[in-house]
Amino acid sequence: MKVLVPVKEVATVDDEFEIDGTAIDERYLGADLNEWDDYAIEEAVQLEEDGIVDEVVTVTIGDEDTEQTIRQALAKGADRAIRVWDDALEGVDLLDVGAKVAILEAVVAAEAPDLVLTGVQSGDDSFGATGVALAEAVGYQWGAVVNQLDLENGAETASVHRELEGGIEELTEIDLPAVLTIQTGINEPRYASLRGIRMAQRKELEHQTLDDLGVDASTVAGDLRLTEMYEPESQSDTTVYEGSAEDTAAQLADLLREKGVAQ
């Protein structure tokens, strides 16, 4: 059984930042492996370690800089990686769900995985929709927000728990092939070991263009256009305590006593 894990490098934002047009100024941005994808990678690698899966392949839409993040996934145990990048993607402000799906659909067609594990959402644009839209596009079954996965060797269905709101889980049987969107907490993602990091350097990381995949460059422009970005208005009546930690703690202590806490 082959598992494909779409892995995204997400932008992280410094505590203090400035907005430049419709983006956060690059000076204030960092990069990290998307939190939810980390759990998806771990789930796939554990299935391989349990002898249920033979190969774990990752796919990332991203420029050359994302290779450091891809190597992280390889160091955690993925077998090989595909990175899709193209000049046509360079100027795209917001890669929407439709555009991502157009690319990932072509990768699924080429790789024919039995299972695709994506993260529930990405920490930066948080559409939370790519996995399910991809499933529909490629004609796979799917399950969103999966926090438990039971898969037997050679099974034709996956037993999953979907995490609903309010501490309720839904138990569902899903036919394979399927796309599952993985929720945090499903497992405990490993840290990449030194040995893993060394081995990752030797693993295959293949770059593909839209042309290689047969994807029409016009589809990646997408249907969504980011027109404004601004800091959300803060509730103006927040009292901010100023001063040293001792000062602020004393002010807060006064408030708490006033509220009847720990008289």
Add this chain to the structure above:
Amino acid sequence: MSDVLAVAEHRQGELRDVSREVVTAGSELADETGGDLHVAVISGDVETFADALSLEGVDTIHTVAHGEEFNHDVYTQAITQLADELAPGYVLAPNSVNGLDYAPAVATRLGVPLVTDTVDLATDGETLVATREMYGGKVETTTEVDGDQVVATIRGAEWAPTEAAGDATIEAFDAEIDEDAIGSTVTGFEEVAGGDVDISEADVLVSVGRGIDEEDNLDLVRELAEALDATLSSSRPIVDAGWLPANRQVGQSGKVVTPDVYIAIGISGAVQHVAGMKGSDTIVAINTDPNAPIMDIADYAIHDDLFDVVPALIEQFS
């Protein structure tokens, strides 16, 4: 003159609050386009649900009686067939766990754009302008969406639920559900997060998030909770890491709490966390990041390192 089709949500026999919210969002959009508001209610006791959904602003309710509980294949088929028949300009769904289990499939099947987790929607009749957050709520954005038809999901608690009764026409929609295309079966539900403490009963919560960094550092907030005679709760990453049991998690997938005082320590205030604690009487945030979304709802804030502030606070009470 585009119409709007809003999809209601229910679970275990109860309409969920977001159903009335999606009616509000739908009727606002329909007002802007001059079109009609249609509501779809699928599976379960559709007649009872339809009566409850006959709210102000709703023109027609389409009931699809098929199965008891949510099944995404049934929803996807029913909604695409309704969208084909009614040709609405906008299909609105809740940005709930179930909404995200069918809305992307509906958009893909219809071949139309999708915009999720919107906190505001406006249209001039041609272009939909959606307001969304990015980077975990640090910034807000406006996004223009082109297309004769758009699927949008709406964030919970952003639109006020419509309460006023209306006189909608209720019609049974005869969706042709292809049973062979149903590839998943819901076999049951399970409740998690029982256990020793019920954080939803607490008057004072000391709540800790990822800012605490390491499991051993939890002792520090435990000590504070003891000093304040408060109950310890947390954001999700603390539970995911196995540092606290699931019954301590505040939020959308955890518990909804309404204490007199909620002290959020090293918690950013992601929407799914805020969903569980925004009803607290007094919210105090201790966070190094002055731009953390928690600051938008905090009544009192300290922009400083928790490892400096919390020990000083414990000192105040010992």
